[in-house]
Amino acid sequence: MPRATEGGPSDASGRRTGRSRKVSQRMAVVSETDREQVTNARLAALETDGGLQDNFGADSDAEFELQDSDQEAELGDQRNKRKRKANRQASRKTRARAGEVRGHKAFAVLLEEADLDPDDTQPNYLTAAMGPPLDGTPRRWCSVCGFAAPYSCARCRMRYCTRKCYAVHCDTRCLKFTV
Amino acid sequence: MAPSASGQVVVLDDGGSTIKVGLAGQSDPARILPNATGKVKGGPQLLIGDDIDAQADISSLSIRRPIEKGYVVNWKAQAQIIDRACRGVLPHSTKGCSMLLTEPLFTLPAIQEARCQAVFETLGCQALLTLPAPLLALTQHCAEVPNLPASRAHCGVVVDAGFSFTHVVPIFDGKVMKSAVRRIDLGGKALTNYLTELVSYRSMDMREEAYLMEHIKNAISFVSTDLKADLVKAKTSSKLKVEYVLPDGLSLARGFVREPVPLAKGETRTEQVLVLNNERFLVPELIFSPSDIGLQQAGLPQMVADSVMATHPDLWPLLFSNVVVCGGLATCPDFQERLLKDLRPLVPDHIKVDVWKPKDPIAAAWQGGSRVGASAQFAHLAMTKADYEEDGIR
């Protein structure tokens, strides 16, 4: 597995370099897990306090968290549940540590402690989560230029539309996540 | 138990991005401040709320938000921000005042406990009423359009598309039908980060300027009402292309949007320009189709249909006739139109569908809160400090 994520081309600060290194180490495992982690990390990154940089604490790196991914959708429902649970548990650990540093608990920890039942007949936070889309085929946009993309990358499954965009994809974002 | 007449009711809409504050009975919030604390790199001073707006050099600023995933996880910081927000609105401090505070649906008991402690003990309020923002937004909408049958029944579906998440909340007779509420974990924050990601790969690395990106997103985004046509337009013409001239911190303090300015031969640009094309509509598109980025949750139109159809069929006509959009994303051009267009085919033909937007979709929840805070309802519903000391949270 090539360590493609080591330092992106536009690593502006030491913080980012540090972060991508961590990811590349974690990704030195099996490829299916890799892809999932990349999707999850990307979704988690969309949740970070981009608003202004939240970078003066130890928690800036605690970005691996519970989100469903592309890949999970292709698996059976049961497996889905188990996987999600495993994901949650992994992320909780990271989150909990971040919380200790901050002096308050992260939402994922509070949620865990609340011990909610996703199948409860009384509505709660988990039951309110919207389910998957009904209309089967997801739309496919080129990850580089945004237009309709007929092809997908063999390594990471992200979409691309032309050879030109594929080259950019390989250079800048294949198995990488950044915001 | 009625709070004593001496206490003024202060109304706070505690949002993930900003906190809106003012006295009950007013038509608009008196102040809107960042709901965050911050520090300048290397500086010892803690910045609270509006201090952040006053910072000239955004690039050296780090901030923390008390709200994570839409819920207040840090009540210590939140109390400090509320205390700051109330200054200049209340004559003295929050001590002895009554408070109406928005709180998201399904707030965890541990968070509610911390909230009561902060409000009654740290801030010294003497009465507190918490209500979900969507309910207050509907109150405001019903007051703006009072003759609607659904308004008279205080009934409707609120689409609250805020900073942290997007909720669809059906309400009947002024009560939230909790079992039919739907949430997707996508809001304005994720959209800004997504736009940042797109432009950072396509044109310029903006990852260190997320605050500016928030502004750019608001300035350039629109919701497509015909995605295929807009994609073709973006690919084959420059009709949708705009330029955002970036502030340089010297001669240009604020950025702005302009029509593309072509360069003459041999000419070079002196200003830094971000060219935006299909990003303008593909970013808000995420709310309509979260699976585009791998989030396995249905988009907004299906959420609304799913939510209403989880209620009793007798209510469907009333609910679908009064779909109300609010929150920051509701201000994005054509948001309302697109929702209607995509929702219509998901609803049985004989049922009328109408999508409404309050006059001020961002302030609507505060405005509704202002109405409730000024009414007799407040004293009837509020928990007093004595109640809290006797029974804890209810």
Ligand SMILES: [Zn+2]
């Ligand atoms: Zn492409």
Ligand SMILES: [Zn+2]
């Ligand atoms: Zn790839």
